[in-house]
Amino acid sequence: xxxxxxxxxxxxxxxxxxxxxxxxxxxxxxxxxxxxxxxxxxxxxxxxxxxxxxxxxxxxxxxxxxxxxxxxxxxxxxxxxxxxxxxxxxxxxxxxxxxxxxxxxxxxxxxxxxxxxxxxxxxxxxxxxxxxxxxxxxxxxxxxxxxxxxxxxxxxxxxxxxxxxxxxxxxxxxxxxxxxxxxxxxxxxxxxxxxxxxxxxxxxxxxxxxxxxxxxxxxxxxxxxxxxxxxxxxxxxxxxxxxxxxxxxxxxxxxxxxxxxxxxxxxxxxxxxxxxxxxxxxxxxxxxxxxxxxxxxxxxxxxxxxxxxxxxxxxxxxxxxxxxxxxxxxxxxxxxxxxxxxxxxxx
Amino acid sequence: xxxxxxxxxxxxxxxxxxxxxxxxxxxxxxxxxxxxxxxxxxxxxxxxxxxxxxxxxxxxxxxxxxxxxxxxxxxxxxxxxxxxxxxxxxxxxxxxxxxxxxxxxxxxxxxxxxxxxxxxxxxxxxxxxxxxxxxxxxxxxxxxxxxxxxxxxxxxxxxxxxxxxxxxxxxxxxxxxxxxxxxxxxxxxxxxxxxxxxxxxxxxxxxxxxxxxxxxxxxxxxxxxxxxxxxxxxxxxxxxxxxxxxxxxxxxxxxxxxxxxxxxxxxxxxxxxxxxxxxxxxxxxxxxxxxxxxxxxxxxxxxxxxxxxxxxxxxxxxxxxxxxxxxxxxxxxxxxxxxxxxxxxxx
Numbered sequence: 001x002x003x004x005x006x007x008x009x010x011x012x013x014x015x016x017x018x019x020x021x022x023x024x025x026x027x028x029x030x031x032x033x034x035x036x037x038x039x040x041x042x043x044x045x046x047x048x049x050x051x052x053x054x055x056x057x058x059x060x061x062x063x064x065x066x067x068x069x070x071x072x073x074x075x076x077x078x079x080x081x082x083x084x085x086x087x088x089x090x091x092x093x094x095x096x097x098x099x100x101x102x103x104x105x106x107x108x109x110x111x112x113x114x115x116x117x118x119x120x121x122x123x124x125x126x127x128x129x130x131x132x133x134x135x136x137x138x139x140x141x142x143x144x145x146x147x148x149x150x151x152x153x154x155x156x157x158x159x160x161x162x163x164x165x166x167x168x169x170x171x172x173x174x175x176x177x178x179x180x181x182x183x184x185x186x187x188x189x190x191x192x193x194x195x196x197x198x199x200x201x202x203x204x205x206x207x208x209x210x211x212x213x214x215x216x217x218x219x220x221x222x223x224x225x226x227x228x229x230x231x232x233x234x235x236x237x238x239x240x241x242x243x244x245x246x247x248x249x250x251x252x253x254x255x256x257x258x259x260x261x262x263x264x265x266x267x268x269x270x271x272x273x274x275x276x277x278x279x280x281x282x283x284x285x286x287x288x289x290x291x292x293x294x295x296x297x298x299x300x301x302x303x304x305x306x307x308x309x310x311x312x313x314x315x316x317x318x319x320x321x322x323x324x325x326x327x328x329x330x331x332x333x334x335x336x337x338x339x340x341x342x343x344x345x346x347x
Numbered sequence: 348x349x350x351x352x353x354x355x356x357x358x359x360x361x362x363x364x365x366x367x368x369x370x371x372x373x374x375x376x377x378x379x380x381x382x383x384x385x386x387x388x389x390x391x392x393x394x395x396x397x398x399x400x401x402x403x404x405x406x407x408x409x410x411x412x413x414x415x416x417x418x419x420x421x422x423x424x425x426x427x428x429x430x431x432x433x434x435x436x437x438x439x440x441x442x443x444x445x446x447x448x449x450x451x452x453x454x455x456x457x458x459x460x461x462x463x464x465x466x467x468x469x470x471x472x473x474x475x476x477x478x479x480x481x482x483x484x485x486x487x488x489x490x491x492x493x494x495x496x497x498x499x500x501x502x503x504x505x506x507x508x509x510x511x512x513x514x515x516x517x518x519x520x521x522x523x524x525x526x527x528x529x530x531x532x533x534x535x536x537x538x539x540x541x542x543x544x545x546x547x548x549x550x551x552x553x554x555x556x557x558x559x560x561x562x563x564x565x566x567x568x569x570x571x572x573x574x575x576x577x578x579x580x581x582x583x584x585x586x587x588x589x590x591x592x593x594x595x596x597x598x599x600x601x602x603x604x605x606x607x608x609x610x611x612x613x614x615x616x617x618x619x620x621x622x623x624x625x626x627x628x629x630x631x632x633x634x635x636x637x638x639x640x641x642x643x644x645x646x647x648x649x650x651x652x653x654x655x656x657x658x659x660x661x662x663x664x665x666x667x668x669x670x671x672x673x674x675x676x677x678x679x680x681x682x683x684x685x686x687x688x689x690x691x692x693x694x
Binding site for chain 1: 478488491492523525532533534536556557558559560561562572573574576577578579580581582583584585586587588589592593596597599602603605606607609610613614616617620
C-alpha cells in the first residue's frame with residue numbers, strides 16, 4: 001500500500017506532517033511517496049531517525065498557501081506539492097493521497113486531476129462526526145449549492161463508504177432537515193426526500209433533526225455543503241466549549257482539583273472521544289481514487305489517523321463500489337424513463 | 348403589566364403552564380389573562396392555592412394540537428386558546444402573549460392576528476442560544492426560504508431586541524456563513540453581506556463560522572430559518588449529549604462517584620448554564636405586540652422564564668424600536684433610490 005503525502009500542506013507542515021507519516025509507516029506498514037521540499041524532508045528524516053530508503057521523495061518547492069484561490073493554484077501552482085501529489089495518484093503511482101492543504105484548492109484540483117467517477121455529478125467532502133457510533137456527514141463544505149440529483153448521489157456515495165470502510169451492513173441514511181415530516185425544509189429537501197425514499201438501494205430512514213445527530217439517528221447524513229459545514233462546525237465548537245467549561249470547573253479550587261485527580265482517566269477518555277485528530281481526515285467521495293483531506297491544523301497524530309483512513313479507503317475499494325452503485329442508479333433511472341416512454345406509446 | 352397566557356398549549360398543559368404562570372405572578376408581580384378551559388384552570392388554582400380574583404380567565408375548550416396544520420388552526424380553530432389569546436393581545440387587553448403551542452401555528456396566527464409592524468416583510472422567531480454572553484439567533488425556523496431583504500430586516504430587529512432587552516449598547520451583528528471571507532456562502536449570503544456592511548445603523552462584524560458561536564463572536568446572529576433551525580438544534584443536541592456523557596462518567600465507579608460529590612456544585616452550575624428552561628422562550632420579532640414562543644416541552648420553570656421575558660419585551664418597548672428602525676431603513680433606501688434618480692437625470 002503506497003500512500004502519497006503532501007509534505008507541505010497545512011499549518012504545521014512539513015514537521016508535523018512528516019512525523020505523522022513516519023508514525024503511520026511504523027504502525028500500519030504503509031509505503032510513502034513524500035511530495036515536497038527534498039532538503040527539508042531529508043533533514044527532518046535525519047533528525048527523526050527515519051530511513052527514507054524504503055520510500056520515495058518527489059521534490060518540489062512550490063507550496064499552496066491556505067488562502068490561495070483554487071483557480072490560481074490550478075494555473076500558477078501546477079508544480080505545487082498538492083498538484084504533483086494528485087498527478088502521481090492519477091497516474092497510478094500510489095494508492096491514495098493525503099493532504100492538509102487548503103480545502104478549496106484540494107477539492108478543485110482533485111476533481112480535475114484525479115477526476116470524478118463517470119456519472120458522478122459532483123464530488124463531495126465527507127466528514128466523520130465524533131459520535132458513538134460515528135456519523136458520516138456529506139457534503140460538509142465543498143458544494144454550497146446543490147440539486148436533488150447531487151444529494152441522491154451523495155447518499156449513494158456515503159452509503160458505499162460506510163458499508164466498506166466501517167463495515168456497516170445496511171447503513172441508515174438520513175436527510176438533514178428542520179423537522180421530521182416529509183413536507184419539511186425548502187423545496188430542495190422536499191424533492192430530495194422523495195428521491196431517497198424511492199431509491200431502492202439505500203436504507204433511507206427519513207429526515208434527521210440536528211439535535212438527534214449525537215443520538216445514533218443514522219450512519220450517513222446527507223445535506224448541502226452550506227448547512228453541512230455549519231453543522232460540522234457547530235458540533236466542533238460546542239465540543240470545544242464544553243471541554244473548556246469542564247476544564248475551568250475542575251480548576252476552581254482545591255476541592256474541584258481533587259475531583260479532577262479522581263476522575264482524570266474518564267475525562268481523558270471524553271477528550272479522546274471528541275478529539276478530531278483521532279478520526280483522521282475527511283474522505284473526498286466520488287473521485288476515481290482515494291483522496292483524504294486532513295484538517296489544516298493537523299499535527300502528527302491527525303496525519304497518522306488520516307493515513308490510516310487513506311489506507312482503509314484504498315484497501316476496501318470504495319471508489320469501485322461507488323462507481324458500480326452510481327452506474328446502477330443511472331441505469332435504473334434510464335430504465336424508468338424508457339418504461340415510461342413505452343407506457344406512453346401504448347396509451 | 349398584563350401577560351396573556353395560553354393555558355392549553357404545550358406537552359405539559361395546563362398543569363405546568365399554570366404552575367409556571369403562578370410562580371411568575373409571585374416573582375415578577377405580573378397580572379394574568381389566562382386563556383383556556385375554565386373548569387381546569389379553577390381546579391388547578393384551588394389545588395395550588397392560587398388566588399384567581401386578581402386575574403382574568405377567558406374560557407375556551409378548543410385546543411391546538413402539536414401536529415395541527417397552521418392553516419387549519421386559523422380556519423377551524425379560531426376559538427382555540429392560541430387564537431383567542433392573540434386576539435386579546437391585538438385588541439390591547441394585555442401587554443404580551445406567551446404560548447407553548449405548536450410553533451408553525453403560533454407564528455402564522457400571530458402574523459395574521461397581531462399583524463406585522465408596517466414595512467416588516469416577514470416576522471422571525473429569534474432564539475437565545477445558551478452561551479456566555481447569550482447570542483440571539485434569528486431566524487431559527489419560521490422562514491426556511493428568505494431573501495437578503497428579509498435577512499437585513501432580521502438584523503435590524505435582532506439589533507433592537509438585544510439593545511433594549513439585554514442592554515447592549517452596540518450589539519455585534521454577524522451573518523452565519525461557511526467561512527469568514529465576504530465571498531463565502533451561496534449567492535444569498537454574498538448579497539446579504541453587502542447589505543449588512545452598508546447598513547449604517549448596525550454594528551456588522553462580518554461572517555461568523557458556527558464553531559465560533561460559543562466563543563463570544565457576536566450578539567446577534569442572522570441566518571435563514573433552515574440553517575438557523577439546524578444550528579439551534581445541533582447546539583441543543585451537543586449540549587445534551589455532553590451532559591449525559593459527563594453524567595455516565597461520574598457514575599462509573601466509587602472513585603468517580605466521589606469526584607462527583609466533590610464537584611457537584613460546579614456541575615450543577617454547568618447544567619444550569621445549558622438549561623434551555625432558564626432562558627425562557629423565543630421572542631417573535633417584527634410583530635406589533637410582544638409574543639413569546641415557549642418550548643413545547645416547557646415545564647413550570649420554562650414558563651416562568653418565558654413570562655419574565657415577555658414582560659421585558661413589553662416593558663422595554665422593543666416593538667416600537669423595531670418599528671422606528673425599519674421605517675428609518677426604508678426611508679434611507681428610498682432616499683438612496685431618489686438620489687440615484689436625480690444623479691441619472693443630471694447626467
